Amino acid sequence: MATAQAAEPETRTIVNDLVLHVATANGSGSQTSNMVLLRTLFQMGIPVSGKNLFPSNIQGLPTWFTIRANGKGWIARKQDADIVVCMNPDTSDEDAAAARKGAILIYEETLNLADKRPDCVHYAVPFKKLIAEACPDVRLRKLVINMLYVGVCAQLFDFDMEEVRKAISTQLAGKQKAIDLNVPAVEYGYKWAAENLKKADPYRVERMDANKGKIIIEGNAATALGLMFGGVTVVTWYPITPSSSLCEYLEDYLNKYRIKDGKRTFAVVQAEDEIAAVGMLAGAGWAGARAFTSTSGPGISLMNEIIGLGYFAEIPFVICNVARTGPSTGLPTRTMQGDVLSLFYASHGDTKHIVVIPNTPKEAFEMAGEALDLAEEFQTPVFILSDLDLGMNFWMSERFEYPTKPFKRGKVLDKEALDKLNGQWGRYRDVDGDGIPYRTYPGTPHPKAAYFTRGTGHTPDATYSEKPEDWKNNMDRLARKFETAKTRVPKPEIVNNGHAAGLIYFGTTTEAIREALAELDDRHGLKLDQCRLRAFPFTQEVEDFIHRHERVYVVELNRDGQMRMALGAELPRLAGKLRSVLHYDGMPLTAENVVSQIVEFERK
Amino acid sequence: MAGTAEAPTTNRIGLQKKDYAGSKSTLCIGCGHDLITARLIDAAFDNSIKPEEIVKLSGIGCSSKTPAYFVSRSFSFNSVHGRMPSVATGTALANRNLKIIGVSGDGDTANIGMGQFVHVMRRNLNMVYIVENNGVYGLTKGQFSATADKGSKLKHGQVNHMHAIDLCALAVELGCRFVARLFAGNTKMMRQVLQAALAYKGTALLDIISPCVTFNNHEGSTKSFPWMKSNELALQDIGFVPAYDPHYEEMGHGEERVVKLGDGSKITIKALDKDYDPSNRAGALQLLAEHHESGKVPTGVIYLAEEAPRFTDHLGMVDVPLSSLKEDTLRPSKAVLDEVMDSLA
Numbered sequence A: 001m002a003t004a005q006a007a008e009p010e011t012r013t014i015v016n017d018l019v020l021h022v023a024t025a026n027g028s029g030s031q032t033s034n035m036v037l038l039r040t041l042f043q044m045g046i047p048v049s050g051k052n053l054f055p056s057n058i059q060g061l062p063t064w065f066t067i068r069a070n071g072k073g074w075i076a077r078k079q080d081a082d083i084v085v086c087m088n089p090d091t092s093d094e095d096a097a098a099a100r101k102g103a104i105l106i107y108e109e110t111l112n113l114a115d116k117r118p119d120c121v122h123y124a125v126p127f128k129k130l131i132a133e134a135c136p137d138v139r140l141r142k143l144v145i146n147m148l149y150v151g152v153c154a155q156l157f158d159f160d161m162e163e164v165r166k167a168i169s170t171q172l173a174g175k176q177k178a179i180d181l182n183v184p185a186v187e188y189g190y191k192w193a194a195e196n197l198k199k200a201d202p203y204r205v206e207r208m209d210a211n212k213g214k215i216i217i218e219g220n221a222a223t224a225l226g227l228m229f230g231g232v233t234v235v236t237w238y239p240i241t242p243s244s245s246l247c248e249y250l251e252d253y254l255n256k257y258r259i260k261d262g263k264r265t266f267a268v269v270q271a272e273d274e275i276a277a278v279g280m281l282a283g284a285g286w287a288g289a290r291a292f293t294s295t296s297g298p299g300i301s302l303m304n305e306i307i308g309l310g311y312f313a314e315i316p317f318v319i320c321n322v323a324r325t326g327p328s329t330g331l332p333t334r335t336m337q338g339d340v341l342s343l344f345y346a347s348h349g350d351t352k353h354i355v356v357i358p359n360t361p362k363e364a365f366e367m368a369g370e371a372l373d374l375a376e377e378f379q380t381p382v383f384i385l386s387d388l389d390l391g392m393n394f395w396m397s398e399r400f401e402y403p404t405k406p407f408k409r410g411k412v413l414d415k416e417a418l419d420k421l422n423g424q425w426g427r428y429r430d431v432d433g434d435g436i437p438y439r440t441y442p443g444t445p446h447p448k449a450a451y452f453t454r455g456t457g458h459t460p461d462a463t464y465s466e467k468p469e470d471w472k473n474n475m476d477r478l479a480r481k482f483e484t485a486k487t488r489v490p491k492p493e494i495v496n497n498g499h500a501a502g503l504i505y506f507g508t509t510t511e512a513i514r515e516a517l518a519e520l521d522d523r524h525g526l527k528l529d530q531c532r533l534r535a536f537p538f539t540q541e542v543e544d545f546i547h548r549h550e551r552v553y554v555v556e557l558n559r560d561g562q563m564r565m566a567l568g569a570e571l572p573r574l575a576g577k578l579r580s581v582l583h584y585d586g587m588p589l590t591a592e593n594v595v596s597q598i599v600e601f602e603r604k
Numbered sequence B: 001m002a003g004t005a006e007a008p009t010t011n012r013i014g015l016q017k018k019d020y021a022g023s024k025s026t027l028c029i030g031c032g033h034d035l036i037t038a039r040l041i042d043a044a045f046d047n048s049i050k051p052e053e054i055v056k057l058s059g060i061g062c063s064s065k066t067p068a069y070f071v072s073r074s075f076s077f078n079s080v081h082g083r084m085p086s087v088a089t090g091t092a093l094a095n096r097n098l099k100i101i102g103v104s105g106d107g108d109t110a111n112i113g114m115g116q117f118v119h120v121m122r123r124n125l126n127m128v129y130i131v132e133n134n135g136v137y138g139l140t141k142g143q144f145s146a147t148a149d150k151g152s153k154l155k156h157g158q159v160n161h162m163h164a165i166d167l168c169a170l171a172v173e174l175g176c177r178f179v180a181r182l183f184a185g186n187t188k189m190m191r192q193v194l195q196a197a198l199a200y201k202g203t204a205l206l207d208i209i210s211p212c213v214t215f216n217n218h219e220g221s222t223k224s225f226p227w228m229k230s231n232e233l234a235l236q237d238i239g240f241v242p243a244y245d246p247h248y249e250e251m252g253h254g255e256e257r258v259v260k261l262g263d264g265s266k267i268t269i270k271a272l273d274k275d276y277d278p279s280n281r282a283g284a285l286q287l288l289a290e291h292h293e294s295g296k297v298p299t300g301v302i303y304l305a306e307e308a309p310r311f312t313d314h315l316g317m318v319d320v321p322l323s324s325l326k327e328d329t330l331r332p333s334k335a336v337l338d339e340v341m342d343s344l345a
Helices: A030-043 A092-098 A127-134 A138-157 A161-171 A176-196 A219-229 A244-257 A274-286 A297-313 A340-344 A361-378 A388-392 A415-420 A468-485 A507-524 A540-548 A562-570 A572-577 A591-603 B032-046 B062-069 B084-094 B106-111 B114-123 B167-173 B187-199 B225-231 B281-294 B334-344
Strands: A017-025 A048-053 A062-070 A083-086 A104-108 A121-125 A214-218 A234-237 A267-270 A291-295 A317-323 A354-356 A381-387 A394-398 A452-454 A493-495 A501-506 A529-533 A551-556 A578-582 B054-058 B075-078 B099-105 B127-133 B178-183 B203-209 B232-234 B236-241 B257-260 B266-271 B297-304
Touching: A017 A030, A017 A092, A017 A138, A030 A048, A030 A062, A030 A138, A030 A161, A030 A176, A030 A214, A030 A394, A083 A092, A083 A138, A092 A104, A104 A138, A121 A138, A121 A176, A127 A138, A127 A176, A138 A161, A138 A176, A161 A176, A214 A219, A214 B334, A219 A244, A219 A291, A219 A317, A219 A361, A219 A381, A219 A388, A219 B334, A234 A244, A234 A274, A234 B084, A244 A267, A244 A291, A244 A388, A267 B084, A274 A291, A274 A297, A274 A317, A274 B084, A274 B114, A291 A297, A297 A317, A297 A340, A297 A381, A317 A361, A317 A388, A340 A381, A340 A562, A354 A361, A361 A381, A361 A394, A361 A468, A381 A388, A381 A507, A388 A507, A501 A507, A501 A540, A501 A562, A507 A529, A507 A551, A507 A591, A529 A540, A540 A572, A551 A562, A551 A591, A562 A572, A562 A578, A572 A578, A578 A591, B032 B062, B032 B127, B032 B187, B032 B203, B054 B062, B054 B084, B062 B075, B062 B099, B062 B127, B084 B099, B084 B114, B084 B127, B099 B106, B106 B114, B106 B127, B106 B167, B114 B127, B114 B167, B114 B203, B127 B187, B167 B178, B167 B203, B167 B281, B167 B297, B178 B187, B187 B203, B187 B236, B187 B297, B225 B232, B236 B297, B266 B297, B281 B297
Parallel strands: A017 A083, A083 A104, A104 A121, A234 A267, A234 A291, A291 A317, A317 A381, A354 A381, A452 B075, A501 A529, A501 A551, A551 A578, B054 B075, B054 B099, B099 B127, B127 B203, B178 B203, B232 B297
Antiparallel strands: A017 A062, A048 A062, A048 A394, A214 A394, A493 A529, B178 B297, B236 B266, B257 B266
C-alpha cells in the first residue's frame, strides 16, 4: 500500500508559494493536464506562471512543465522545484536526483524512488493500476493517465475541485467527450489520494484575489492579436520553432475576425523558405501592404540580404524574431536573448534598424501594432524582439486595451496629392528635414507616380548613381531618419531613486529582475535604479540613465553581453560604466542568479 | 493632306509609343536583351496597357537592368539576385490587379534563383516571367550559367561538361500553363508571343535565347547569334489577335490552333514543322528532350493551357487590392477584442 514517507516530521505550513515541476513524455497529452493545474491556480486568484521545457521532437522524448504559484506575485523561473511529479520512467531517476533536498516527489509506485532519495518527501501512487480502474477503454488510458496526477495534486495541495472542473471545461472547450473522459479521471485520482495518502508536506494553496480581470496567454498569441488589430494585410512565413505558432495563431484569428462579405481582408502565405518569406514582404510592403513575418535566429540569418535591401530601398515590413538558443540549430526549444546584435545591425554595409522589445504579452500586443506603424512611418524594416520564453510560455496578463489611435501609414502620395504637386516629387528627397521621404504605391493612377526602386546607389529622384556625393548624401539622410526614430520609438521604463548603481534589462527577464531587486534590497541592503529598454535606437532617456549612475549592470541572456556591446557602441563615452550580468544556459533567468552576480560585483 | 505633319499614332487609351519608352540602355551594343526590350515596348503599346498598372521586377544581372529601359511610367523594382519571384509574389499579394513583368537572366533564374523559380512556377501568379537567356554571366565577365549546353565553350576555351537546365521543361513540369521558347533575333515571333503573354491571365514563362555579344557569341557557343540563326527551329507561325481587331472573326480558322484569352483576345498558332500540339504536356516534354539530342532549338509556344485560377484567386481575398484597405476594414471592433479576452480569462 502506498503511504507517504516523510524524511522528518513536517510541522510548517507554506501557503501560496510553490514550484511544481512535472516530468512527462512528449506527445502523451500532458499539456492538457498541466494547463488544468495552471488554470486552476489562476482561477483561485493566485499569481502563477507556466513554463514548458520540451525537446525538439514530436513524440516520446522527455518534457517538463514548471508551474510557479506565488502569493507575492513572484512568477519568474526558480532554480529548484518544491514538488516534482515523475510520470516519465525514462527520466525519473534523473528527475529525482535533481530534486532539492526536502522536495516532494510524486511518482508511479513501481519506480521505487524512496530508496534513492531518502531525504525527500515521497508520495508513491499506483498510477497504472488506477488508470485501469478509472478508464475502462484501454486505448484511451494513455491519454488520461496524466489527469490522475492532477487529482492527486489537487487533493494534496488543496486545489479547489470546482475550479479544476471549470479549468478542464475551459481547456477542452467544445470537446464534451474529452471533458467527460477527463473529469472522472481527475476525481478518481483525488479520491484515491484522500483515502490513501497521508499529508506529509507543508505546501497548500488558498484562494486569494490577485487575478481579477486577468487573462492567461502565450506571447505569440498576443503578438498575433496585436497584428490583427494593427491592420496587418500580408503575412508570409516559413515554419521555425519557436515562432511557428505566431503565424498559426494569426491565421486563425484573421480567418475568424477579418472577413468582409465572405472574403479575406488579408493574405497568409507559407513561403518555401525564409528568404522567400522576406522577399514577399519586400514586394508587399513596397506595394502598400502592412506586411509581416515571424521567424527565429536562423531565419534572420537567411533574411539578411533582403533586410539590407529593405533598409536601403526604404521598404516597410515587420519581422518578429521569437529568439531561441543558437548559433546554428542550437537548442531550438530553449530561450535566449542572443540575436540582439544580429537584429540591431542586420545585413551588410551600414545598416541600423528599429527594434521594439516587449516584455509581456500585453506589451507584445501593443508593440505589434506599433511596429506596423513604425515600419510605414519610417519606410523601413522594423523588428519585434521576442523570445521563446515570452512566445511559447503561458503568462498571466492584464486584459489588452482596445487600440484607439489611428494607424500611421506614413508619407504616401496618392493621385490627388500628385495632382497638387503637378507631379513634381522625388522618391528620396528629404522634403521635411526628418530624413523620411515620400512614396507612392505601385498602381497609383498618375503618369508621374512611378519610380524605380533599386538596391544600387541612387539620387534623391531615384535615378541610378555611382557618384560619391550621392552615395554619401543618401547614407547621411538614412542616418537622419534613424535620429528621428529616436524620438518616436517606445521609451524605456525607468525607476530612478538616485542610487549609485543602475540596472538595465529588457524583455522576458523582467519577472526575475523584479524579484531579484526586492531580494537585493531585503536581504543584502543593495538598492539599484532600473531602466528597462523597450526599443532600439536607444532614446535620450537611456543615455541620461547611464550618465547619472556610477555603474550600470546590463542583464541579458547571452554569453557575450550583446546589449552591453550595443550600448557601448552607441554611447561610447559611457561604455566604461557598463557591467554584464549574464545567463546563457538556454533556460529563463532566475532571480537567484541575478542576485548572486550583483552581490559579488558590489562586494568587490 | 500634303504638307501637314501626320498626327502621331496613338493606341486605344490615347497613348503614344513614347509613353512606353524607358531610359537609354547601358548594355553592350548589339546585346540581345535590347531586342527584347524594344519588343516589350511594342507589345505594351499595342496591348494598350496603362503603364501605371504594370510593375516591372527583376533580380540582378545584365537582364535585370533592363526594366530601366522600357516603360518608365511603370513602377519598377530591381531587387536582389535570384529573389525576384518572391518579391513579385508579395507585390501580387498587396495588389492583385497589377500586371507583373518579371525580367531575369539564366544565372539569376537557373543558378542562384532556382529555388524561387520552381516555386513561383507552381503558383500561377498574374505574371510574365522573362528569362533573357545567354548561358553566361555578363556583369561578372563571362562565367558559365546553368543553362549552358553540354559541350559548349567559353570564350577562352573552357568546356561545359554538365547537363543544361531546361527552364521550359521545368516550367511545364511544375504546372506553368504558358511556356514559350524564343530567340531574341526572331523579333516577329517575339512580339506576337509577348502580346499574348501580356494578355494571358496567369504565369507565362518566356525563355528567350538572347545572345551575349561580349562573352558568348563566339565559335563553340550554342547561345550565339550565328548558332541560333542556323539552329533555330521555329515550330509555329504565331499571331495575336486582340478582341477589337476588325478581322477578329475571320482569324483563327483553317489549320491554325486558336486559344482564346481572358480579355477576349486570341492567340493563333499555325504549325510549321510538323503538327506539334502545344496543348499536350507530355508532348511538350518529349519535344524538348528530343532536341537536347539534336542540338536544334525549337522556338514558339511549347505549352499552352487554358487560363486557370491564379494564386491570388485561391487566397479568397477581397476584390480590391489589399493595399487599398483602410482602418475601418482592417481593425476589428472592440467587441471582438472583448470576446477574445473573455475566452482567455
